[in-house]
Amino acid sequence: MTGIHVDSVTKRFDQDATKPPTLDEIGLSIADGEFVALLGPSGCGKTTLLRMIGGLEQPTSGSVLINGEQLSGASKTTRRKLLANVGFVFQEHNLLPWRNALANVAVPLEVRKVPKAERLRIAEEMLALVGLSEAAGKLPHELSGGMRQRVAIARALAYDPDILLMDEPFGAVDAQTRDSLNLELQRIWMQRRKTVVFVTHSVPEAVFLADRVVVMRAAPGQIVEDLRVTIPRPRSLDASLTQDFLATTARLRSHLGEGTSAQELAK
Numbered sequence: 001m002t003g004i005h006v007d008s009v010t011k012r013f014d015q016d017a018t019k020p021p022t023l024d025e026i027g028l029s030i031a032d033g034e035f036v037a038l039l040g041p042s043g044c045g046k047t048t049l050l051r052m053i054g055g056l057e058q059p060t061s062g063s064v065l066i067n068g069e070q071l072s073g074a075s076k077t078t079r080r081k082l083l084a085n086v087g088f089v090f091q092e093h094n095l096l097p098w099r100n101a102l103a104n105v106a107v108p109l110e111v112r113k114v115p116k117a118e119r120l121r122i123a124e125e126m127l128a129l130v131g132l133s134e135a136a137g138k139l140p141h142e143l144s145g146g147m148r149q150r151v152a153i154a155r156a157l158a159y160d161p162d163i164l165l166m167d168e169p170f171g172a173v174d175a176q177t178r179d180s181l182n183l184e185l186q187r188i189w190m191q192r193r194k195t196v197v198f199v200t201h202s203v204p205e206a207v208f209l210a211d212r213v214v215v216m217r218a219a220p221g222q223i224v225e226d227l228r229v230t231i232p233r234p235r236s237l238d239a240s241l242t243q244d245f246l247a248t249t250a251r252l253r254s255h256l257g258e259g260t261s262a263q264e265l266a267k
Helices: 046-053 076-083 101-105 107-111 116-129 145-157 175-192 203-209 237-241 243-253 262-266
Strands: 004-011 023-030 035-039 061-066 086-089 163-167 195-200 212-217 222-228
Touching (some): 023 046, 023 222, 035 203, 046 061, 101 107, 101 116, 116 145, 203 237, 203 243, 212 243
Parallel strands (some): 035 212, 086 163, 163 195
Antiparallel strands (some): 004 061
């Protein structure tokens, strides 16, 4: 069994049983190479679910399996092996300010003790993949917000993980930069075919990027829709004007209800 399998996962941070859990009996399967967006209002547990897939949180009950091996309760050796195939990109780029772009991309390779010549070769290849070869020698403060996020993506891809977990990575940039980054991420995904789990508040972003959009609601956090997006790839920004795109976004919005603010829906 390959891919990601979330089986009857419940997560409680507050042990008061009279209060709803953060996540309640979540079941979700994601195939190898699939791009899945987690969509929903703040507090519905999207990030908690992502962190459990990445081994940063443990379920209160249920299990998370990566390629058929259970992550929760696994030995340190097994967890290390499974998580070696997982890359993270967060809303904050977390680049080291004293290192240039090339050296930042090389960080996870240094941790894995990859020889210097090889890690520099890979880092250069990853910067080229995200279109930043000319920025290799620049420090983070010399880069725009969008460029810093592209460096963060290059860093996450440097050790060739099978799974890429992305937690609202473009939420802090302006709308024009966000569109550009969405196009860039689609291109990279189509070229590399990583398994991507992408958390977002934005309905249009989810529809533009994903093969499937999983809609969640809060109190308790549950999945209310798992919708396959049938819009052909590659998708241009003009795809958002098509009837298929508009119908898909309308269906997703119908599930979001009172828990999603007008501001979030408009993103």
